[in-house]
Amino acid sequence: MSKSKKQPAETITTSAGNASWGGRFNEPVDSFVARFTASVNFDQRLAPQDIQGSIAHAKMLQHAGILDSAELSQIVTGLEAIAEEIAEGDFAWSLDLEDVHMNIEAALTERIGAVGKKLHTGRSRNDQVATDIRLWLRSQIDDIKLAISGLQQQIIQLAMTESDTIMPGFTHLQSAQPVTFGHHLLAWNEMLERDYSRLCDCRERLNQSPLGSAALAGTTYPIDRAFTAGELGFAKPSENSLDSVSDRDFAIEFCAFASILMTHLSRISEELIIWTSAQFQFIDLPDRFCTGSSIMPQKKNPDVPELVRGKSGRVNGQLIALLTLMKAQPLAYNKDNQEDKEPLFDTVDTVMDCLRAFGDMIPAIKANREVMYKAAKQGFSTATDLADYLVRKNIPFRESHEIVGMTVACAIDRGVDLEELSLEVLQSFCDLIDSDVYQVLTLEGSVAARDHIGGTAPKQVEAAAARAMALVKNRS
Numbered sequence: 001m002s003k004s005k006k007q008p009a010e011t012i013t014t015s016a017g018n019a020s021w022g023g024r025f026n027e028p029v030d031s032f033v034a035r036f037t038a039s040v041n042f043d044q045r046l047a048p049q050d051i052q053g054s055i056a057h058a059k060m061l062q063h064a065g066i067l068d069s070a071e072l073s074q075i076v077t078g079l080e081a082i083a084e085e086i087a088e089g090d091f092a093w094s095l096d097l098e099d100v101h102m103n104i105e106a107a108l109t110e111r112i113g114a115v116g117k118k119l120h121t122g123r124s125r126n127d128q129v130a131t132d133i134r135l136w137l138r139s140q141i142d143d144i145k146l147a148i149s150g151l152q153q154q155i156i157q158l159a160m161t162e163s164d165t166i167m168p169g170f171t172h173l174q175s176a177q178p179v180t181f182g183h184h185l186l187a188w189n190e191m192l193e194r195d196y197s198r199l200c201d202c203r204e205r206l207n208q209s210p211l212g213s214a215a216l217a218g219t220t221y222p223i224d225r226a227f228t229a230g231e232l233g234f235a236k237p238s239e240n241s242l243d244s245v246s247d248r249d250f251a252i253e254f255c256a257f258a259s260i261l262m263t264h265l266s267r268i269s270e271e272l273i274i275w276t277s278a279q280f281q282f283i284d285l286p287d288r289f290c291t292g293s294s295i296m297p298q299k300k301n302p303d304v305p306e307l308v309r310g311k312s313g314r315v316n317g318q319l320i321a322l323l324t325l326m327k328a329q330p331l332a333y334n335k336d337n338q339e340d341k342e343p344l345f346d347t348v349d350t351v352m353d354c355l356r357a358f359g360d361m362i363p364a365i366k367a368n369r370e371v372m373y374k375a376a377k378q379g380f381s382t383a384t385d386l387a388d389y390l391v392r393k394n395i396p397f398r399e400s401h402e403i404v405g406m407t408v409a410c411a412i413d414r415g416v417d418l419e420e421l422s423l424e425v426l427q428s429f430c431d432l433i434d435s436d437v438y439q440v441l442t443l444e445g446s447v448a449a450r451d452h453i454g455g456t457a458p459k460q461v462e463a464a465a466a467r468a469m470a471l472v473k474n475r476s
Helices: 030-035 039-065 069-087 100-118 125-161 181-206 225-231 241-245 249-274 303-326 333-366 369-376 382-389 397-414 421-427 437-441 443-449 457-471
Strands: 166-171 172-182
Touching: 030 172, 039 069, 039 100, 039 225, 039 241, 039 333, 039 443, 069 397, 100 241, 125 181, 125 241, 125 249, 125 333, 166 181, 166 369, 166 443, 172 181, 172 225, 172 369, 172 443, 181 249, 249 303, 249 333, 303 333, 382 397, 382 443, 397 421, 437 443
Parallel strands: none
Antiparallel strands: 166 172
């Protein structure tokens, strides 16, 4: 949506005659209070959804015999014209009218006269905003689902390319066992696949229409809530009017999903940052994803993954903000709920930006295969393979573990890797060791031996990548 024109706050006045509630009051609202309680500066973002919901509500009122067809036509035509003004940035927002809902309703009434005042029949701003937020977030979820799937495809494609690229696998950030780079990349994909699933679950629970719940108890008008739910693409109307206007679980659940997603992106970022360092040099990132230093001319800083890592804290904070917002609210709606939008908006924006950054960056990664291979040879990463070899010679694993530990100590003393020890030396620790041991002590032999679903063998990585790509591409 185009950025809307805003009036400077200091030029906006308040009055006792507020269009939505001023009749009860005998003095104007204090000018500071008007600014403090207004939400139009940020909830105008919901304008397309507010108009969408209002058109559906108006159609239902005509369907129920509350509006005639001519009145409906005037309302719909007026709302569509206002939507165009907003999209083009020509709509004048008023702080005096508090929020997006009253700004649009006042503009409609000014445009079409008294018929515009009939639009609010059978609803409240409470169910109106609950509907708007759900419509907005549902649309954003659909965009985020596409972004996650796109990122997954980039990761899977890179995994296919690097299915037999050997690198060290780590535990405690210490060399553990050799794996393939493709296998490591598919671990990232598994994280994102769970995130995608969580987001789908969130969307399913979100997709109920609160419209018609009115302020908290429903309405005396003969409305048809199933009609508006269908018009707006909701699966069904919500069941309880009290809960409908005060529930923000869907926003909290989305932010919980976002926090987990950002935790995953932060973990990936940490690995990218480590791997691009001079101490690792496992990968290269193109210059367009990095920045330099104002004082150290040699520096190439991985700012994109660093920022994504940092923004995970921002998203976590928004989740805590929403949880804290809701934790002590009695039923039904309270003004506190106005504070739900900015954390939610910021979370969506941050997630989308980070997914875009990763979607652009991941396919540009260049693996330094020789460096990875050399690193995998360090740290005796095939020691477990030697232990497994001895187990296959009918030596109990704990005894095999001890034998290999002594063998590693010997290799450390000599400053060589296990595969560089002579057969005579290896047999000094166990006479069952034969020349075939060198097949399991090579990096290639080690990764190839993990030949099962979920294993790091190159042919298993290729098969897993093919399954993952098919799953992502076949989503509806």
